[in-house]
Amino acid sequence: MDFQKFLKEYKEKLSTIFSERHNAAEQTLVRGIEDDTLKEILDMSPLSAFIPSEYGGFGGNTSEALAMLEASSYESLPLSLMMGINGALFLQPIANYADEETRKEVFNRVINANKLGGLMITEPDYGSDALKMQTSFKKIDEDTYKVEGLKHWGGLTGMADYWLITARGMNDNGDLGRDISFFIHDTRNGGIEVEEYYNNLGLYMLPYGKNKIDINVNESHKLQPKSTGVTMMLDLLHRSRLQFPGMGMGFLKRMMDEAISHCRERLVGGQSLINYDQVRHRVSEIQAYFTVCSAMCNFTSTHVPLEKNTSRMDVEANAIKSLVTDYMQKASQSLLQLKGAMGYRLDNIAGRSVVDSRPFQIFEGSNDILYQQITESVLKMMRKLKKSNLQDFLSDFHLTERSSEYFKDVLNFEIDPKMPQRKLVDLGKALGRIISLEFTLNLGDQGFNNELIQNAIETLQDEVNAIIHNYKHGGKADVVDEYEMDSSWFKLATVNV
Numbered sequence: 296m297d298f299q300k301f302l303k304e305y306k307e308k309l310s311t312i313f314s315e316r317h318n319a320a321e322q323t324l325v326r327g328i329e330d331d332t333l334k335e336i337l338d339m340s341p342l343s344a345f346i347p348s349e350y351g352g353f354g355g356n357t358s359e360a361l362a363m364l365e366a367s368s369y370e371s372l373p374l375s376l377m378m379g380i381n382g383a384l385f386l387q388p389i390a391n392y393a394d395e396e397t398r399k400e401v402f403n404r405v406i407n408a409n410k411l412g413g414l415m416i417t418e419p420d421y422g423s424d425a426l427k428m429q430t431s432f433k434k435i436d437e438d439t440y441k442v443e444g445l446k447h448w449g450g451l452t453g454m455a456d457y458w459l460i461t462a463r464g465m466n467d468n469g470d471l472g473r474d475i476s477f478f479i480h481d482t483r484n485g486g487i488e489v490e491e492y493y494n495n496l497g498l499y500m501l502p503y504g505k506n507k508i509d510i511n512v513n514e515s516h517k518l519q520p521k522s523t524g525v526t527m528m529l530d531l532l533h534r535s536r537l538q539f540p541g542m543g544m545g546f547l548k549r550m551m552d553e554a555i556s557h558c559r560e561r562l563v564g565g566q567s568l569i570n571y572d573q574v575r576h577r578v579s580e581i582q583a584y585f586t587v588c589s590a591m592c593n594f595t596s597t598h599v600p601l602e603k604n605t606s607r608m609d610v611e612a613n614a615i616k617s618l619v620t621d622y623m624q625k626a627s628q629s630l631l632q633l634k635g636a637m638g639y640r641l642d643n644i645a646g647r648s649v650v651d652s653r654p655f656q657i658f659e660g661s662n663d664i665l666y667q668q669i670t671e672s673v674l675k676m677m678r679k680l681k682k683s684n685l686q687d688f689l690s691d692f693h694l695t696e697r698s699s700e701y702f703k704d705v706l707n708f709e710i711d712p713k714m715p716q717r718k719l720v721d722l723g724k725a726l727g728r729i730i731s732l733e734f735t736l737n738l739g740d741q742g743f744n745n746e747l748i749q750n751a752i753e754t755l756q757d758e759v760n761a762i763i764h765n766y767k768h769g770g771k772a773d774v775v776d777e778y779e780m781d782s783s784w785f786k787l788a789t790v791n792v
Contacts, residue, residue, distance in 0.1 A: 337409035345382035358596035364541030373500035383535035385412035412457035415446040475524035486510030497650035536616035540591035583754035584622035590734035614727040666723030698732035
């Protein structure tokens with residue numbers, strides 16, 4: 296099928312499933328997804344957007360994959376995450392690193408038998424510190440590896456048909472190597488025991504839990520890195536982060552549409568909500584988030600084809616993932632504020648969206664860490680070029696050549712290379728927005744709505760100015776260790792009486 300025809304029919308199908316045929320409010324309160332509903336969605340083969348044409352897919356075109364994720368997230372953010380997990384964290388790594396026969400087998404079952412795949416990296420004691428994972432593998436004969444360990448927070452726990460599992464090699468002394476390997480496990484072979492299902496706060500459609508791994512995997516189902524396993528993992532994670540705007544795009548458009556519709560129809564004090572200045576400010580911010588996310592989608596679509604190695608695109612990937620997920624949460628919070636009391640319900644689009652979008656700021660790299668890493672990467676480049684003035688560097692940096700001009704006075708200062716962690720995070724927040732402004736300006740050059748572009752520029756300028764002011768003058772408070780001392784207001788009130 297032609298992709299455009301598929302996309303039109305896919306949108307119509309999802310609208311019917313999530314808005315018309317079923318009671319959408321009831322769906323949001325049920326964990327998991329009905330087998331018939333999932334089959335109805337997968338029968339349209341949306342995951343073909345991630346699969347090269349020689350294996351029966353649409354071609355693995357990045358823009359088409361993002362468009363499918365956008366269509367999914369407009370109706371259901373959890374569904375879009377399910378598609379994103381399958382595409383970016385399972386199918387694309389297989390397309391780039393798996394054995395030819397394995398690719399044929401997996402892609403065929405995904406397209407023709409509605410099979411799903413997931414990724415297991417995170418461990419209970421080693422979340423953000425993934426390189427210290429304890430899941431191990433040993434070769435037990437010429438063609439077979441034994442993989443053992445404990446993984447958790449793998450989306451689709453107990454539900455996926457395939458798992459991509461990370462592990463470190465164990466030598467004869469029981470020591471683990473430094474490199475990482477990836478193994479494709481077919482659940483028909485057994486060996487994965489779900490020890491616990493988690494009551495995740497949101498994203499009810501996706502089951503999460505703790506998994507005990509004790510599997511045997513054939514040599515043909517081990518991914519083959521071009522260099523090292525760590526580099527392969529960076530490529531996998533960066534590629535996924537670069538595609539987050541696909542999931543953010545439909546979600547932010549839905550937040551924007553819901554906010555505009557509600558504020559036009561809701562009357563307060565004898566006039567429409569949309570006429571109040573503070574309301575217009577909130578809606579304009581959501582529109583800015585929508586525009587910036589559009590620019591991110593445009594960047595990823597034009598700069599990240601399937602075959603590109605993204606292991607060195609840390610600044611772009613970290614800026615895109617952290618900012619778009621911050622914007623997703625802020626947009627949902629604004630919609631909830633605009634909708635008022637009725638929005639504060641789990642079965643309302645506003646309340647549901649606040650809860651469902653929140654973990655996007657945590658998984659695949661906590662945003663605090665990613666913002667810190669953006670600054671550290673920039674500092675490293677500045678040292679290499681022997682530059683210490685931030686504006687001087689950004690004016691020549693390929694990701695900020697034009698956008699830095701909007702902040703010439705604000706950014707004209709010498710960087711302290713020994714700044715505390717909180718300052719690294721603050722500066723990373725500003726840098727992420729300056730980079731995103733560059734994407735936005737480029738989108739405007741291509742004919743995107745100029746009013747939306749100007750609105751996004753204003754919003755990004757306001758945010759960067761506020762962040763840099765706090766970076767320069769704020770962030771001095773610290774933890775009071777002995778806080779119990781003289782900290783009872785009631786005791787003081789009683790004495791004064």
